Amino acid sequence: MLIPWLSLLDIGSVRANFIEPIDINKIKTHSPDFSLLVPIYNDLKYLKNIDFLKKYGCRVVLCTTTNETPDFITEIEKICVEYGFRLILCDIGSGDKNPWAIYSYAFFANEKVFGRVTRMIKSEYIIFIDGDTVVKESLTKLCGAMRETGYDLASVKVLPSKRETIMEKLQGIEYDVAMQTRLIYPWLTSGAGMVAKRKTIMNIMKNHSFFFHGGDIEIGKLADMMGYKVGHLPMIFLTDIPSSFKAWVKQRFLWMSGCFRHSIINAHHNLRYPYHFIYFTFVIYILFPFKIIEISKHLYFLPILISFYALLTYLVNWKVRNNWMIAFPFYALFQVLAITWFGVYRYIASSLKSKNLGLIQMTHNPKKVPKYGGNLIFNLSKIALFLFIIGLAASSFEQKLILNRTYQPIEYGTMAKDLSAKISKKALSLAQNAYASQTASVIYIRE
Numbered sequence: 001m002l003i004p005w006l007s008l009l010d011i012g013s014v015r016a017n018f019i020e021p022i023d024i025n026k027i028k029t030h031s032p033d034f035s036l037l038v039p040i041y042n043d044l045k046y047l048k049n050i051d052f053l054k055k056y057g058c059r060v061v062l063c064t065t066t067n068e069t070p071d072f073i074t075e076i077e078k079i080c081v082e083y084g085f086r087l088i089l090c091d092i093g094s095g096d097k098n099p100w101a102i103y104s105y106a107f108f109a110n111e112k113v114f115g116r117v118t119r120m121i122k123s124e125y126i127i128f129i130d131g132d133t134v135v136k137e138s139l140t141k142l143c144g145a146m147r148e149t150g151y152d153l154a155s156v157k158v159l160p161s162k163r164e165t166i167m168e169k170l171q172g173i174e175y176d177v178a179m180q181t182r183l184i185y186p187w188l189t190s191g192a193g194m195v196a197k198r199k200t201i202m203n204i205m206k207n208h209s210f211f212f213h214g215g216d217i218e219i220g221k222l223a224d225m226m227g228y229k230v231g232h233l234p235m236i237f238l239t240d241i242p243s244s245f246k247a248w249v250k251q252r253f254l255w256m257s258g259c260f261r262h263s264i265i266n267a268h269h270n271l272r273y274p275y276h277f278i279y280f281t282f283v284i285y286i287l288f289p290f291k292i293i294e295i296s297k298h299l300y301f302l303p304i305l306i307s308f309y310a311l312l313t314y315l316v317n318w319k320v321r322n323n324w325m326i327a328f329p330f331y332a333l334f335q336v337l338a339i340t341w342f343g344v345y346r347y348i349a350s351s352l353k354s355k356n357l358g359l360i361q362m363t364h365n366p367k368k369v370p371k372y373g374g375n376l377i378f379n380l381s382k383i384a385l386f387l388f389i390i391g392l393a394a395s396s397f398e399q400k401l402i403l404n405r406t407y408q409p410i411e412y413g414t415m416a417k418d419l420s421a422k423i424s425k426k427a428l429s430l431a432q433n434a435y436a437s438q439t440a441s442v443i444y445i446r447e
Helices: 003-008 012-016 050-059 070-083 099-107 110-114 139-149 166-181 198-205 215-225 245-265 267-272 274-286 288-297 299-316 328-354 376-394 396-403 409-446
Strands: 034-039 060-065 086-090 125-129 133-135 153-160 193-197 230-239
Touching: 034 050, 034 099, 034 139, 050 060, 050 070, 060 070, 060 099, 070 086, 086 099, 099 198, 099 215, 125 139, 125 198, 139 153, 139 193, 139 230, 153 166, 153 198, 153 215, 166 245, 166 328, 193 198, 193 215, 193 230, 198 215, 215 230, 215 245, 215 267, 245 267, 245 274, 245 328, 267 274, 267 376, 274 288, 274 328, 274 376, 288 299, 288 328, 299 328
Parallel strands: 034 060, 034 125, 060 086, 153 230
Antiparallel strands: 125 193, 133 230, 153 193
C-alpha cells in the first residue's frame, strides 16, 4: 500500500540533506561580462521587474517577436531608450510564441535579418530570467561564481517572492524541497533563472525542440547529455507565483504537460538518472492505476497514510522544515491524482497544435558524448533492483511467487509497529545494561 504512494516524496530530498551547497558569500570573483536576456511578448504587463533590470542598463536584452502589435513595439522601444536596454525582434514566422524559440532566434536567425545581433550578444555569460523575477545579490558575483567553479551551465535557487496566501505557503514548501534536490539534479534548470557560458548555450539551443512546456529543463538536460559541466549556484532568484487556487491550477496544467513530456515521451533519456526515472516515470505515471485501486479497496487506510507522509516530509526535508508541511500531503495528493492527467491532456493538445512532439534529440554534439553515458548498465541494474523491491511490497503476484503469501496493507502497519517496539525494547535493554555496568563499576571502586 505504501510503495505506490512514494510519488508524494522524492528520495532525492533525503540525499540532498547530506550535501553542502556552494557558499555564494565565499565567492571572491566578480564578472560584469554578461548579457541578461528577458523574453517578453503579447503584453507589457508581464514585464514586472523593470526596477531590478534598470540597474544593469545595456546588459539587459529584451527579446520579443516581430508578430507583436505596433503599440507593443512602440512601448517596448520607449522602455529600452529610457533605461538603456537593448532590444531584439525575433522573426519566428507562424510558430508558437515561447521563450525557447525566441532565445534561439535571438542567437541565430536574426543574424541574417539584423546583422547586429551577434554584436549585441558577445558577452562571456548569458543569464536567462523571467519578467517577474528579481535578484537581490549582484549578478556580477553569479558570473564570478561560474568562473571560479568552471561551470558551463548552472541552475540557481528560485524561490517565491511572496508567501502570504495558503496557496503561496504550500508552493513555498514545494519550491524549498525542489531547490534542495537541485543539489542532486543541478540540470533541472528553471526558466525563472539560469546562467550559462554563451558558447555553451548556443550549442544547446541548436538541439532544443522548442516545445514550450518543460523547455527550461530541456536546456539543463541537454547540457548534461552533451558533457558540459553543470552545477547549482544557490543565489536566490525571487519569482512571482500564483496566489489563488484557480491561477495555480492553470499554471500546473502547463507544468504537468512538461513533466509528462520529460517523464514518458522522453523517458529513455531519464535512464541516465535512475532515481529520477523511478520517481517520475515509474512511481508517478506507471503506478497511477495501482493508486486508484488502493484507494477504492483501502479507503480506511488513507488517513494513516497522510499522517505518515506529513511526518516523513517534515523529517526528510529537515533543512527546510516548515509547519505547513502538515498540510503538504493533501496538496501533493491532489496534484498527483488530478493535475497530472490534465497535464497529459494539455501535452496532447499542445503537440497537435504545434505539430511538435517535444522529442529531445541531440543532433549537434561537439563533445562527442555517448547518448546515455558510460554507466547505462549500472543505472539499469539500480532501476531493476528498485522495481523488484517496489513489486515485492506492492504486487500480490510477486509476493506469492517469492514469499508464498500476500500481504494486506494493515499488515505493513503492524510490522512497522512491531519493528518499532523491538527497536525501543532493544534500546531500553542496552540503556539498562549500560547503567548496571556503570553502577557495578562504582561499587567495585568503593570496595
